[in-house]
Amino acid sequence: xxxxxxxxxxxxxxxxxxxxxxxxxxxxxxxxxxxxxxxxxxxxxxxxxxxxxxxxxxxxxxxxxxxxxxxxxxxxxxxxxxxxxxxxxxxxxxxxxxxxxxxxxxxxxxxxxxxxxxxxxxxxxxxxxxxxxxxxxxxxxxxxxxxxxxxxxxxxxxxxxxxxxxxxxxxxxxxxxxxxxxxxxxxxxxxxxxxxxxxxxxx
Amino acid sequence: xxxxxxxxxxxxxxxxxxxxxxxxxxxxxxxxxxxxxxxxxxxxxxxxxxxxxxxxxxxxxxxxxxxxxxxxxxxxxxxxxxxxxxxxxxxxxxxxxxxxxxxxxxxxxxxxxxxxxxxxxxxxxxxxxxxxxxxxxxxxxxxxxxxxxxxxxxxxxxxxxxxxxxxxxxxxxxxxxxxxxxxxxxxxxxxxxxxxxxxxxxx
Amino acid sequence: xxxxxxxxxxxxxxxxxxxxxxxxxxxxxxxxxxxxxxxxxxxxxxxxxxxxxxxxxxxxxxxxxxxxxxxxxxxxxxxxxxxxxxxxxxxxxxxxxxxxxxxxxxxxxxxxxxxxxxxxxxxxxxxxxxxxxxxxxxxxxxxxxxxxxxxxxxxxxxxxxxxxxxxxxxxxxxxxxxxxxxxxxxxxxxxxxxxxxxxxxxx
Amino acid sequence: xxxxxxxxxxxxxxxxxxxxxxxxxxxxxxxxxxxxxxxxxxxxxxxxxxxxxxxxxxxxxxxxxxxxxxxxxxxxxxxxxxxxxxxxxxxxxxxxxxxxxxxxxxxxxxxxxxxxxxxxxxxxxxxxxxxxxxxxxxxxxxxxxxxxxxxxxxxxxxxxxxxxxxxxxxxxxxxxxxxxxxxxxxxxxxxxxxxxxxxxxxx
DNA sequence: TATGAATGAGTCTTCATTCAT
DNA sequence: AATGAATGAAGACTCATTCAT
Numbered sequence: 001x002x003x004x005x006x007x008x009x010x011x012x013x014x015x016x017x018x019x020x021x022x023x024x025x026x027x028x029x030x031x032x033x034x035x036x037x038x039x040x041x042x043x044x045x046x047x048x049x050x051x052x053x054x055x056x057x058x059x060x061x062x063x064x065x066x067x068x069x070x071x072x073x074x075x076x077x078x079x080x081x082x083x084x085x086x087x088x089x090x091x092x093x094x095x096x097x098x099x100x101x102x103x104x105x106x107x108x109x110x111x112x113x114x115x116x117x118x119x120x121x122x123x124x125x126x127x128x129x130x131x132x133x134x135x136x137x138x139x140x141x142x143x144x145x146x147x148x149x150x151x152x153x154x155x156x157x158x159x160x161x162x163x164x165x166x167x168x169x170x171x172x173x174x175x176x177x178x179x180x181x182x183x184x185x186x187x188x189x190x191x192x193x194x195x196x197x198x199x200x201x202x203x
Numbered sequence: 204x205x206x207x208x209x210x211x212x213x214x215x216x217x218x219x220x221x222x223x224x225x226x227x228x229x230x231x232x233x234x235x236x237x238x239x240x241x242x243x244x245x246x247x248x249x250x251x252x253x254x255x256x257x258x259x260x261x262x263x264x265x266x267x268x269x270x271x272x273x274x275x276x277x278x279x280x281x282x283x284x285x286x287x288x289x290x291x292x293x294x295x296x297x298x299x300x301x302x303x304x305x306x307x308x309x310x311x312x313x314x315x316x317x318x319x320x321x322x323x324x325x326x327x328x329x330x331x332x333x334x335x336x337x338x339x340x341x342x343x344x345x346x347x348x349x350x351x352x353x354x355x356x357x358x359x360x361x362x363x364x365x366x367x368x369x370x371x372x373x374x375x376x377x378x379x380x381x382x383x384x385x386x387x388x389x390x391x392x393x394x395x396x397x398x399x400x401x402x403x404x405x406x
Numbered sequence: 407x408x409x410x411x412x413x414x415x416x417x418x419x420x421x422x423x424x425x426x427x428x429x430x431x432x433x434x435x436x437x438x439x440x441x442x443x444x445x446x447x448x449x450x451x452x453x454x455x456x457x458x459x460x461x462x463x464x465x466x467x468x469x470x471x472x473x474x475x476x477x478x479x480x481x482x483x484x485x486x487x488x489x490x491x492x493x494x495x496x497x498x499x500x501x502x503x504x505x506x507x508x509x510x511x512x513x514x515x516x517x518x519x520x521x522x523x524x525x526x527x528x529x530x531x532x533x534x535x536x537x538x539x540x541x542x543x544x545x546x547x548x549x550x551x552x553x554x555x556x557x558x559x560x561x562x563x564x565x566x567x568x569x570x571x572x573x574x575x576x577x578x579x580x581x582x583x584x585x586x587x588x589x590x591x592x593x594x595x596x597x598x599x600x601x602x603x604x605x606x607x608x609x
Numbered sequence: 610x611x612x613x614x615x616x617x618x619x620x621x622x623x624x625x626x627x628x629x630x631x632x633x634x635x636x637x638x639x640x641x642x643x644x645x646x647x648x649x650x651x652x653x654x655x656x657x658x659x660x661x662x663x664x665x666x667x668x669x670x671x672x673x674x675x676x677x678x679x680x681x682x683x684x685x686x687x688x689x690x691x692x693x694x695x696x697x698x699x700x701x702x703x704x705x706x707x708x709x710x711x712x713x714x715x716x717x718x719x720x721x722x723x724x725x726x727x728x729x730x731x732x733x734x735x736x737x738x739x740x741x742x743x744x745x746x747x748x749x750x751x752x753x754x755x756x757x758x759x760x761x762x763x764x765x766x767x768x769x770x771x772x773x774x775x776x777x778x779x780x781x782x783x784x785x786x787x788x789x790x791x792x793x794x795x796x797x798x799x800x801x802x803x804x805x806x807x808x809x810x811x812x
Numbered sequence: 813t814a815t816g817a818a819t820g821a822g823t824c825t826t827c828a829t830t831c832a833t
Numbered sequence: 834a835a836t837g838a839a840t841g842a843a844g845a846c847t848c849a850t851t852c853a854t
Contacts, residue, residue, distance in 0.1 A: 129382060133382075142353065142357050143371075147350070150349030160342060168338060172338055175335070177338065177376055
């Protein structure tokens with residue numbers, strides 16, 4: 001049915017990000033095509049995984065573009081990036097888990113370009129006096145990506161409601177876990193008391 | 204040579220946390236024994252992976268014990284947990300990447316116990332007014348573990364100096380990335396200007 | 407384009423006599439048609455190969471007819487046969503290499519008829535005192551066909567000039583490699599000093 | 610059982626020279642080992658076929674050595690070569706049928722060395738006045754090898770008795786099919802009236 | 813006990829073949 | 834009628850696992 005390469009890749013992510021060792025059988029079934037067709041579209045398992053990785057990187061690059069991370073106030077830019085990244089968090093989770101991907105030079109290069117953009121955003125923020133300077137921009141980049149990936153896994157496994165994701169990510173990453181005595185707490189989105197494994201233990 | 208089960212498990216983590224699909228061949232080589240001996244020590248691949256997972260959980264449980272997370276001020280408890288967790292961050296990375304592990308009931312049970320302890324810590328912190336209440340304790344637990352795992356990967360790949368790890372983790376997680384206009388910034392550890400050199404724990 | 411069955415068969419011989427395991431893809435490409443069309447012309451690989459074999463056998467039978475091997479002096483008949491066979495030597499090479507062909511009863515029968523005609527020619531020659539009796543007619547038949555096939559391969563690979571083929575084959579097979587001290591050496595054809603240029607049959 | 614590489618290769622020749630498309634299954638069974646072991650000994654089908662080809666070339670080279678083709682009278686040298694080649698005629702048949710082999714540079718080089726030795730033998734014979742000069746040494750080399758291969762096929766298929774092979778080959782190749790009016794006919798070996806598809810039609 | 817050699821099981825891959833256009 | 838796309842069937846290949854030493 002779905003013979004579109006990108007459609008197949010999307011299906012592949014869904015399977016592979018859960019179980020990186022999934023059989024091609026399973027991926028083909030998830031995509032609604034036969035193993036043989038899968039092989040015609042992507043010549044071999046490695047090629048498939050490589051292309052899933054490339055898709056993830058393209059999406060993350062697109063998120064950086066959409067968020068216009070190079071523009072304006074660093075905090076606002078990061079908030080835009082959070083919003084733009086969360087829909088593809090699952091792909092980022094895949095990128096985080098598949099370390100072997102980075103043995104391909106082209107993937108590694110593309111990866112480093114995006115990380116450099118993140119890095120530059122944090123550097124700019126530090127120079128603007130927005131981000132803390134005692135945490136290195138490299139670590140901030142790394143940790144941000146880890147958290148995006150974590151959001152992907154949590155959503156996929158049903159431990160985090162998609163509509164809470166952006167808020168949770170942005171607030172934790174930007175503001176940390178500690179309560180700030182002197183400032184008003186930002187209100188969580190209106191729906192956050194919703195159905196999805198809600199935290200019922202507020203004091 | 205190294206026929207000690209735990210020695211082999213340590214070697215296995217080193218390999219498996221990077222590449223969850225690594226062959227037994229590779230693991231055996233990393234442990235300095237033959238495939239056949241590996242097989243005698245652990246009856247089958249699944250058993251080996253299961254034991255690696257159990258080791259990781261035991262270590263994480265031990266970190267929770269060492270940090271006495273159930274005791275005292277939540278922030279201080281979390282800082283103790285960070286210090287206790289970072290040395291085994293690589294094992295946490297393994298636990299984070301190997302979703303299939305949790306299909307074993309005993310592992311899943313043990314996991315849920317530890318996560319519950321984390322969850323309780325954050326709840327207590329929220330009740331103490333220490334942790335923000337607009338971020339659910341579940342999300343805080345999840346994100347904390349993601350960041351510990353991220354620290355493990357970063358250290359393993361040489362992108363984060365081990366001696367910076369605890370500070371980076373605690374500060375980011377507790378304080379967030381934003382600079383607080385009204386409060387003093389905690390000083391990073393004295394050595395934090397040196398990069399990427401594994402340190403030999405000064406007394 | 408070339409949807410003529412025999413045209414396709416000719417193309418198939420060119421490919422298959424070199425590489426009996428060639429894919430249908432390659433054969434179709436050589437014939438200038440698509441795999442699917444090849445399939446419509448010949449229902450399946452076996453059918454195609456079978457028809458190539460039949461074509462080869464028909465051509466060899468035609469050579470035996472043209473040479474009128476049943477008529478007259480055995481040596482002269484054999485020389486006529488050489489002349490008649492060489493143009494289709496490549497098909498004979500195919501017949502020699504494709505042992506599985508003879509599992510088809512009809513092909514095997516046709517083959518045995520032709521071999522019997524060869525055999526009869528050598529027997530007659532032995533009875534006429536023309537051919538040596540210490541070499542069995544069966545071996546002579548076999549060896550003759552082997553050499554025709556060899557000529558086919560040599561021509562195809564450019565190691566034998568087509569215009570030298572008949573002379574080389576006839577002289578070697580009939581007269582052997584040894585120089586006869588007492589008899590005049592037959593003059594090779596006038597052009598035989600020029601090498602490997604396919605000739606355009608002079609009238 | 611037979612885990613010796615050369616033993617396996619011998620078994621492979623027996624199967625492959627009959628049916629070049631034989632499954633690895635069949636070859637493994639013929640060698641008395643499992644497919645997996647066959648794969649351990651030879652990494653992949655191509656490698657196996659390549660090594661069979663190399664074995665054939667080594668044997669043919671050994672035959673040239675044994676026969677000391679570079680020494681003495683050319684006719685005697687060729688007769689020695691016939692005797693030395695016939696036991697490995699099947700391997701030569703394999704070499705003749707597997708044209709793809711010569712795409713490997715090392716095999717092609719080795720092949721050309723042996724053919725050059727044959728070529729030199731015929732040239733020397735022509736200079737000695739032993740071999741006919743109107744047949745090119747290149748064609749004589751080619752045809753000789755074709756006939757050795759033909760002998761291999763004939764023996765394998767039971768159409769030629771092994772003990773008749775050397776005589777039949779040497780006499781046909783050296784003396785040709787025509788009876789020489791002026792010379793005594795060499796007596797075939799005593800057993801040539803034997804059981805193996807004897808020619809019962811001598812006048 | 814530790815190992816190299818052998819293998820069974822199961823995945824990957826590639827064809828020949830069919831189908832929809 | 835001819836083709837690109839899709840697939841079933843079957844072989845190639847690679848593991849984890851076992852065995853004999």
